[in-house]
Amino acid sequence: MASLDLSSFSYHKFVEFAFQEAKLRADLIPFPSHLPYKFRSKDNNIMLHTLSFHAPPKIRLIRSLTVEGNSGMQVLDFAVFPEPEFDLPIFCANFFATANLSIVVLDLNPLYDVTIDTAYKHKYYRELLPLGQKYFELLPWGGNITSESLRFFSPIVIWSRFSSSQFKYDVLYSAFMEYFKAWLVLMEQAVKETSAFQICRNCDAQHKYLTWRAEKDPGHPILKKLVGENLAKELLRDFLFHGVGSLGTKTFLDYFPEYNCADGTVNRKRSVMGKSYETRPWDANGEFIGNGPG
Numbered sequence: 701m702a703s704l705d706l707s708s709f710s711y712h713k714f715v716e717f718a719f720q721e722a723k724l725r726a727d728l729i730p731f732p733s734h735l736p737y738k739f740r741s742k743d744n745n746i747m748l749h750t751l752s753f754h755a756p757p758k759i760r761l762i763r764s765l766t767v768e769g770n771s772g773m774q775v776l777d778f779a780v781f782p783e784p785e786f787d788l789p790i791f792c793a794n795f796f797a798t799a800n801l802s803i804v805v806l807d808l809n810p811l812y813d814v815t816i817d818t819a820y821k822h823k824y825y826r827e828l829l830p831l832g833q834k835y836f837e838l839l840p841w842g843g844n845i846t847s848e849s850l851r852f853f854s855p856i857v858i859w860s861r862f863s864s865s866q867f868k869y870d871v872l873y874s875a876f877m878e879y880f881k882a883w884l885v886l887m888e889q890a891v892k893e894t895s896a897f898q899i900c901r902n903c904d905a906q907h908k909y910l911t912w913r914a915e916k917d918p919g920h921p922i923l924k925k926l927v928g929e930n931l932a933k934e935l936l937r938d939f940l941f942h943g944v945g946s947l948g949t950k951t952f953l954d955y956f957p958e959y960n961c962a963d964g965t966v967n968r969k970r971s972v973m974g975k976s977y978e979t980r981p982w983d984a985n986g987e988f989i990g991n992g993p994g
């Protein structure tokens with residue numbers, strides 16, 4: 701199998717592009733409670749870099765984490781979270797690569813479940829379907845996923861696993877640039893919500909998303925291995941999914957009671973429904989065609 705020399709490969713280019721592009725359209729201010737970190741993993745082989753800003757009035761948090769070093773692994777976790785006055789999707793790029801295998805999720809994650817909320821789906825994704833179509837063949841559906849994740853994905857989600865190669869890396873970079881520019885256009889067009897009810901709803905929806913990811917994101921085991929349990933927890937709550945402790949008071953089990961164990965603790969399994977959606981569950985018109993778990 702062809703493999704990629706990871707020493708010539710970096711996700712920094714993605715991060716640089718994103719922050720430069722964002723700066724053209726918003727005034728980025730260093731995020732108040734975050735310092736840019738550069739730290740080494742416990743075994744000293746891996747560097748973790750973090751960077752974060754906010755940009756009033758629309759961007760609550762734009763942040764990136766990259767992991768790289770001579771361990772044969774590269775990671776990018778880049779996201780943008782809107783202020784609750786805006787029902788904008790959450791920009792999400794999660795890439796994990798070894799010399800042989802890459803696992804990627806690239807999406808404008810909807811604030812509301814678009815398998816149910818068709819008005820929200822049309823508002824943000826109808827015009828972006830052709831953009832998705834451009835990449836679905838080159839970055840094909842990655843197969844079964846944790847069923848619970850799907851409600852956080854949009855009809856243009858790129859969920860893919862492939863043999864790492866320079867070609868795929870270039871395609872992914874191109875998709876990343878286009879998806880991010882598309883998000884920035886939505887951001888520019890977004891109009892501030894004035895209804896207190898709707899702002900609360902947006903806030904709850906974002907809090908639910910953060911609560912899900914802070915508890916069940918598939919990257920957690922690796923982060924814990926790299927920096928230890930305590931620092932990983934801090935990274936998750938205060939940095940990657942900042943807002944999980946402040947945007948709402950509901951707990952993980954309030955949102956996802958199906959994870960409740962008899963003793964009141966959270967089921968440690970990542971999924972209680974199991975994996976499904978072997979093929980892309982959206983058609984070219986953005987209609988949901990998945991059968992779901994079962």
Ligand code: BLA
Pocket residue numbers: 767775776777792794795796803805809844845846847848849850852853859913917918919920922923975
């Ligand atoms: C795997 N990452 C996955 C998978 C998904 C995602 C869907 C496939 C396995 C699964 O179904 O869970 C990503 N899931 C997401 C995202 C959302 C979601 C973005 O619900 C948003 C709502 N991935 C990272 C980071 C690391 C990482 C930071 O984002 C490592 C530090 C690793 N992801 C990683 C690995 C796998 C994976 C190793 C394969 C192992 C596995 O399936 O558990």
